[in-house]
Amino acid sequence: xNSVFKEDVLTSDLPDRFPRGWFALGHQRDFPVxxxxxxxxxxxxxxxxxxxxxxxxxxxxxxxxxxxxxxxxILVWHDVEKGDPxxxxxxxxxxxxxxxxxxxxxxxxxxxxxxxxxxxxxxxxHFGPVHQAPFxxxxxEAKDHTYTQEMTADSPILGRDLFSQATYEGPAYMxxxxxxxxxxxxxxxxxxxxxxxLTLTSFQINFGVMVKKVPGMSAEDxxxxxxxxxxxxxxxxxxxxxxxxxxxxxxxxxxxxxxxxLRKLRKWYGQFLVNRADIPSxxxxxxxxx
Amino acid sequence: MTDQELIAPxxxxxxxxxxxxxxPGWYKVADSNDIGSMEAIxxxxxxxxxxxxxxxxxxxxxLDLYCRHMGAxxxxxxxxxxxxxxxxxxxxxxxxxxxxxxxYAKRIPPKAVxxxxxxxxxxxxxxxxxxxxxxxxxxxxxRIDELSF
Ligand code: FES
Ligand SMILES: [Fe+2]
Numbered sequence: 327x328n329s330v331f332k333e334d335v336l337t338s339d340l341p342d343r344f345p346r347g348w349f350a351l352g353h354q355r356d357f358p359v360x361x362x363x364x365x366x367x368x369x370x371x372x373x374x375x376x377x378x379x380x381x382x383x384x385x386x387x388x389x390x391x392x393x394x395x396x397x398x399x400i401l402v403w404h405d406v407e408k409g410d411p412x413x414x415x416x417x418x419x420x421x422x423x424x425x426x427x428x429x430x431x432x433x434x435x436x437x438x439x440x441x442x443x444x445x446x447x448x449x450x451x452h453f454g455p456v457h458q459a460p461f462x463x464x465x466x467e468a469k470d471h472t473y474t475q476e477m478t479a480d481s482p483i484l485g486r487d488l489f490s491q492a493t494y495e496g497p498a499y500m501x502x503x504x505x506x507x508x509x510x511x512x513x514x515x516x517x518x519x520x521x522x523x524l525t526l527t528s529f530q531i532n533f534g535v536m537v538k539k540v541p542g543m544s545a546e547d548x549x550x551x552x553x554x555x556x557x558x559x560x561x562x563x564x565x566x567x568x569x570x571x572x573x574x575x576x577x578x579x580x581x582x583x584x585x586x587x588l589r590k591l592r593k594w595y596g597q598f599l600v601n602r603a604d605i606p607s608x609x610x611x612x613x614x615x616x
Numbered sequence: 617m618t619d620q621e622l623i624a625p626x627x628x629x630x631x632x633x634x635x636x637x638x639x640p641g642w643y644k645v646a647d648s649n650d651i652g653s654m655e656a657i658x659x660x661x662x663x664x665x666x667x668x669x670x671x672x673x674x675x676x677x678x679l680d681l682y683c684r685h686m687g688a689x690x691x692x693x694x695x696x697x698x699x700x701x702x703x704x705x706x707x708x709x710x711x712x713x714x715x716x717x718x719x720y721a722k723r724i725p726p727k728a729v730x731x732x733x734x735x736x737x738x739x740x741x742x743x744x745x746x747x748x749x750x751x752x753x754x755x756x757x758x759r760i761d762e763l764s765f
Contacts, residue, residue: 340627366623437625445686451705451720525624569704572689574628574682580727581685584720585705588686 339577340439340526343406344368345598347471347496348415350399350520352532353431357381357400367522367530368404397421398429398534399518401499407601413471415495420516420536429518429534430552432560434567440498440521440529442570444595447475447494450586450616456565457481459488466587467613468594471496474613481506485513497598498522514538515555535559586616628665630682634748636663641758642736642743651676651742656700658691663746666733667691671698677711678733678744685715685728 351357351365357376365372373384381393383402392403392411397418403411420426436442446452447466454460459481467474474493481488485506492502502517518534535555539548581588590611597605645659645668656669658681665681667690675698683690688704695701699716701708708717713732715724734745734753741761745753 435623437622438627449686449705451718454719455703455706527625527627528623568692569688572628572692573704574630574687576682576684576687579686580725582718582721582725582728583723584718 341441341599343599344404344523344526345440345497345595346405346407346412347403347498347598348394348401348411349404349498349522350401350518350532351522352400353429353534354395354398354400355428356431365522366524369523369525372402374400397501397518399520409602412602413495415499415501418501418516420538424539426516426538427536427548427552429536430556431532431534432556433530433532434560434563435524435528435530436567436570437528438570438573439526439575440523441592441595442573442575443519443521443529443531444494444497444591445588446566447473447492448586448588448591448616451584452569453477453479456569457562463615464586465613465615466591466611468590468609468611470610471597473591473594492517492519497595511540517559531563533559533563584616587611628682630680631664633663633746636746636748638663638746638748639758640747640749640751640754641745641760642753643746644741644759644761645678645744646742648737648740648742654695656691656693656695658689659744662744663748664731666744667693667700668735668742668744669695669700671695671700671711673698675711676735676737676742678735679709679711679713680731683707683709684730 351374357363357374359376359378362373362375365374370385375382381400383391383393385391394401396415398421450464459479461477461479463478465476472493472495476491479488480486485508488506490502490504492500494500498521500519504515506513515535515537521529521531523529535552537552537555594609597609643662645662646657651657651670653670653674656667659666659668666678667681668678670676681689681691683702685705685707688702690700690702692703693701696708699708699710706719707715710716713730715728718724736743
């Protein structure tokens, strides 16, 4: 063992709970009236029942969690303190517009704690090596329960002249506006990247992709086009998952100048892992370029 | 795999090698032909998990498996010259355990150092030196071919 290396603590204790916030269970259309669906999440069975009067959730033990139908998704409020929701995700006009398609959905399971996904927001340095998409500009901003990343890049997978603005509202519901040029044509799209923890060491990503309809495009071509976007995003996630499933969590990473505000981001995320009374102040981050 | 293993897997940690109650010596980690030129392998049967690679001039090196930056497995990286490049943010680590390139940063943080291990190749086997007390390798030290945990 060499001598330069300083022994330090490498233990990465898991969080003691699932975060507080809104979690998407899936797309509205997958919860038809009169049907009960069973979902596994938060280490328990969740029954989702839709009637003509709305949606109700049964998480066992006679408990019921707040539910919300918004932006085409069904969301539940998880909170170990069992308090009322502190915020609501903003309405996204495109989700209610005929000029846009509906979300095409896909999902997959990742074997790690769901905090791994969040690092991506500040992790400027991984886009080149992991996604072959070196960015040009990269901005972060944190405000209350929201965290926003803006990026301009040039990606062979997700598109040339890419602009993307991604915002987390709480710990698990992220929406993105993206525009890119494909085959000389400007394409506008929206992503919803959501997840629910299954246990403390696995989570399921449910993501949705919608595109702005191209006038004159047939329904068939449009469906194929959306599927192409779903596939491209699946591919990009696969690149992340290959890393996520073969790594340890470094609680206090050695960072360097080009790394993005990783520590700031993790502190912001930490607010959802403690009781409200224990949330520290100073979690906001003014929008700035990194 | 059971359902429980699928949804509640144990997550990896870099094991503390000091916890291994082993005598000092050269522990066999692979056969020579297990590691081709410019290739890296992951070794779990050792006091801690390590990456062992064969770089330029067939020089063998070994480091703790998990990158000290943000924890990715270096065994999933690329061997480059005599170092290894992490797959996550492409930091390049030397066989001595220091980071010698960060593609996007001018200044390498002085704390970017990891634990390196001494490697030796003898009669078709690859050995890594282990001594709980951190004494440096002794080429005449005992060769231990079987390791059972
Ligand atoms: S985790 Fe290895 S370079 Fe970032
Ligand atoms: Fe990523």
